[in-house]
Amino acid sequence: MGRILVMVIALTALWLLLSGYFDKPLLLIFGAASVALATWLAHRAHVLDAESIPGGVFPGIIGYMAWLTFEIGKANLIVARHALAVKPALSPKLFLVPNPPRSSVGKVIFGNSITLTPGTVTVDLREDEILVHALTEELADEAGIRAMGDRVANIERRP
Amino acid sequence: MMGLNENIDLIRDVLSWGLFLIGGAGIVVGALGIVRFPDFYSRLHGAGVTDTAGAELMVFAMMLQAPNWLVFAKLVIIAIFLGLTSPVATHAIAHAAWMTGFRPMEGPELRYDGDGK
Numbered sequence: 001m002g003r004i005l006v007m008v009i010a011l012t013a014l015w016l017l018l019s020g021y022f023d024k025p026l027l028l029i030f031g032a033a034s035v036a037l038a039t040w041l042a043h044r045a046h047v048l049d050a051e052s053i054p055g056g057v058f059p060g061i062i063g064y065m066a067w068l069t070f071e072i073g074k075a076n077l078i079v080a081r082h083a084l085a086v087k088p089a090l091s092p093k094l095f096l097v098p099n100p101p102r103s104s105v106g107k108v109i110f111g112n113s114i115t116l117t118p119g120t121v122t123v124d125l126r127e128d129e130i131l132v133h134a135l136t137e138e139l140a141d142e143a144g145i146r147a148m149g150d151r152v153a154n155i156e157r158r159p
Numbered sequence: 160m161m162g163l164n165e166n167i168d169l170i171r172d173v174l175s176w177g178l179f180l181i182g183g184a185g186i187v188v189g190a191l192g193i194v195r196f197p198d199f200y201s202r203l204h205g206a207g208v209t210d211t212a213g214a215e216l217m218v219f220a221m222m223l224q225a226p227n228w229l230v231f232a233k234l235v236i237i238a239i240f241l242g243l244t245s246p247v248a249t250h251a252i253a254h255a256a257w258m259t260g261f262r263p264m265e266g267p268e269l270r271y272d273g274d275g276k
Contacts, residue, residue, distance in 0.1 A: 017232045076185065076212040079204055083192030091267040092201050115246035115253075118207035121200065122250050123257045133253065133263055135196075135204045 003053045004039060011035045054105040060155025061109075067151070072117055078139060079118040093140045096129045100153040110152040114145060171223050178220035185212030200263035203253055210245040 012035050021027045042048050050056065082088045101107050111122040114132055119139035124131035134140035185208055192205025218238045225231040264271055 014236075017229065017236070020229045072211050076208055079192065079208050080185070080188045080212070083188050083195060083205055083208065088195065089267070090197065090201060090269065092198070092264055092269070094263060094265065111250065112243070112246040115207070115249050116211060116242065118211060119204050121203050121207070121253050122246075123200070123253045125250075125254075131257075133200045133203075135201055137267075 003048045003055075004043060006053050006055060007039050007042060007048060008035060011038055050103065051105055054103075056103065056156050057105060057109065064151060064155050068113055068116070071148075075118045075120075075139065079135060082135065090135060091137045093134050093137060094123070094131060095134070095140060095142060096131055097142060097145045098149060099126070099128055099130050100149045101156055102153070103156055106152050106156040109156075110149050113148060113152065120145065175220040175223035178216050178223070182213050182216030182220060185209065185216060186214075189213055197269055198264045199256055199261065200253065203249055206249060210241075210249070214241050214245070 012031075015031045015035060016022065019027070019031065021031070042052070082090065099107050099110060101110055107125065111125045111130055114120050114122045114130065119135045121133045122130055123133045132140075132145065189205050189207070189209030189212070192208060193202050194205075196202045196205055215238060218234055218241065222231055222234045222238075225234060262271060
């Protein structure tokens with residue numbers, strides 16, 4: 001029941017923001033009808049679960065995204081330096097890091113965070129570990145990536 | 160004498176132009192990386208710079224130029240979806256290459272070891 005409510009609120013907010021109609025009753029009724037239809041179809045298809053409405057990662061995800069933006073900025077500078085270097089000194093490397101988040105949403109957030117950080121790409125997402133490809137030895141900061149995984153595991157810490 | 164509003168507009172223009180220029184530089188550097196890096200997997204990292212520094216900074220710059228808060232909200236939504244979808248696309252490409260048995264160059268000598276982990 002809680003998930004249905006979250007879905008209705010999120011869809012209503014999205015509809016209002018994207019359309020910008022606040023004072024046209026007929027259009028608002030159509031909007032409400034489409035929100036109701038979409039929610040009913042999602043409920044009927046049994047897709048309203050912890051994966052489609054990942055409430056467990058809020059509010060921790062907001063602070064995490066701010067932290068990640070900063071990390072992405074730092075990694076961008078390193079990769080940009082290699083792209084512009086006269087002779088790029090690359091030392092590509094493959095390595096495994098543990099994937100500590102328990103929920104599938106947490107595992108995907110961690111995998112995407114690694115890919116989003118320039119210089120490291122998630123090559124294979126396994127049950128409890130991730131195969132990472134890094135551009136250089138410096139970017140293959142295993143301890144840093146482990147710490148990122150623990151951070152993700154911490155924000156989803158809720159049964 | 161400049162009014163307060165003109166001052167704010169000037170600051171906004173300067174900030175957004177700065178972000179546009181940095182974002183544009185990010186896209187060019189990313190493209191250079193795609194061309195210059197030696198093998199398929201390392202080229203993905205060049206694309207990563209275009210995805211993050213390039214695209215996101217461009218959207219941030221547009222947010223500063225938004226004429227009203229509805230446009231601003233739409234740009235926020237675009238920034239979030241870019242951040243969610245571009246790593247998924249990159250991972251899909253990398254994983255497809257890995258599953259077909261293509262192995263990356265490794266080490267400072269850039270050799271194909273091909274042992275597979």
